[in-house]
Amino acid sequence: MILDTDFVIQLVCMGTMLDATVDVPVPVETSKLQDADESFPGDKKITVVFVLGGPGSGKGTQCANIVQHFGFTHLSAGDLLRAEIKSGSENGTMIQNMIKEGKIVPSEVTIKLLQRAMRESGNDKFLIDGFPRNEENRAAFEEVIQTSPVPQTKIEPEFVLFFDCSEEEMQQRILGRNQGREDDNIETIRKRFKVFMESSLPVIEYYNSKGKVRKIDAGKPIEEVFEDVKEIFSPYSAQVA
Ligand SMILES: Nc1ncnc2c1ncn2[C@@H]1O[C@H](COP(=O)(O)OP(=O)(O)OP(=O)(O)O)[C@@H](O)[C@H]1O
Numbered sequence: 001m002i003l004d005t006d007f008v009i010q011l012v013c014m015g016t017m018l019d020a021t022v023d024v025p026v027p028v029e030t031s032k033l034q035d036a037d038e039s040f041p042g043d044k045k046i047t048v049v050f051v052l053g054g055p056g057s058g059k060g061t062q063c064a065n066i067v068q069h070f071g072f073t074h075l076s077a078g079d080l081l082r083a084e085i086k087s088g089s090e091n092g093t094m095i096q097n098m099i100k101e102g103k104i105v106p107s108e109v110t111i112k113l114l115q116r117a118m119r120e121s122g123n124d125k126f127l128i129d130g131f132p133r134n135e136e137n138r139a140a141f142e143e144v145i146q147t148s149p150v151p152q153t154k155i156e157p158e159f160v161l162f163f164d165c166s167e168e169e170m171q172q173r174i175l176g177r178n179q180g181r182e183d184d185n186i187e188t189i190r191k192r193f194k195v196f197m198e199s200s201l202p203v204i205e206y207y208n209s210k211g212k213v214r215k216i217d218a219g220k221p222i223e224e225v226f227e228d229v230k231e232i233f234s235p236y237s238a239q240v241a
């Protein structure tokens with residue numbers, strides 16, 4: 001194992017920091033995260049924007065627009081987890097059960113998927129959608145160290161884009177989404193709302209206390225929401241090819 005790897009992750013007290021909704025021990029691959037990710041980010045300074053908001057608030061929809069206009073790579077934690085289930089991975093059944101229950105998968109699994117996707121993208125600007133979802137996700141990601149260009153710099157998000165939307169509107173959108181998702185049913189939707197309120201909002205509040213949250217009124221029509229999003233991303237316009 002190469003110790004001066006570009007990415008080093010130390011998961012802090014995994015056992016005790018698991019979110020309250022993760023109430024059963026779950027089998028996960030125990031290999032160290034850094035083993036799979038020795039070559040990323042290399043010499044690059046990477047830019048990360050976290051995209052957060054309740055289920056169905058429109059994160060994925062707006063990320064697609066941001067990708068087109070501002071050259072970011074969109075990484076949805078939920079999509080990566082769903083792809084992992086389909087891949088037949090040994091964690092697939094555990095992930096599937098967690099998603100069905102609206103619970104949050106242990107960070108070790110999700111961060112590994114994010115790291116791999118970041119490395120494979122070849123890009124240096126990322127929209128990380130649906131992550132961090134709880135304090136355990138946040139703390140684990142904060143332990144990701146970028147060794148260059150500034151040695152021992154933690155990867156901090158540039159900012160957090162927060163899509164603020166009423167539950168009534170989000171529920172209506174999810175039930176109308178019709179993508180065949182196993183968690184888009186009324187029972188799981190209620191659980192996901194509860195997890196959002198109890199576990200994800202505190203993360204948004206944490207970043208808000210650091211002045212990092214850019215809040216968007218996501219209850220408006222898609223085009224209007226994107227007008228507001230564009231203003232926030234305007235500093236990145238010059239970087240578009
Ligand atoms: N501003 C909007 N007004 C009306 N419908 C919208 C709006 N934004 C997105 N939608 C629709 O709502 C549904 C949910 O949107 P989307 O998948 O982007 O949400 P999300 O926040 O990524 O959801 P999840 O967290 O569950 O993955 C989609 O069918 C999408 O077309």
Ligand SMILES: Nc1ccn([C@@H]2O[C@H](COP(=O)(O)O)[C@@H](O)[C@H]2O)c(=O)n1
Nearest residue numbers: 077078098099102103104105130131133
């Ligand atoms: N950081 C995350 C993100 C998602 N999940 C699980 O996936 C489900 C769907 O997520 P979407 O963002 O696509 O809505 C979510 O309810 C969680 O079960 C996760 O565990 N950790």
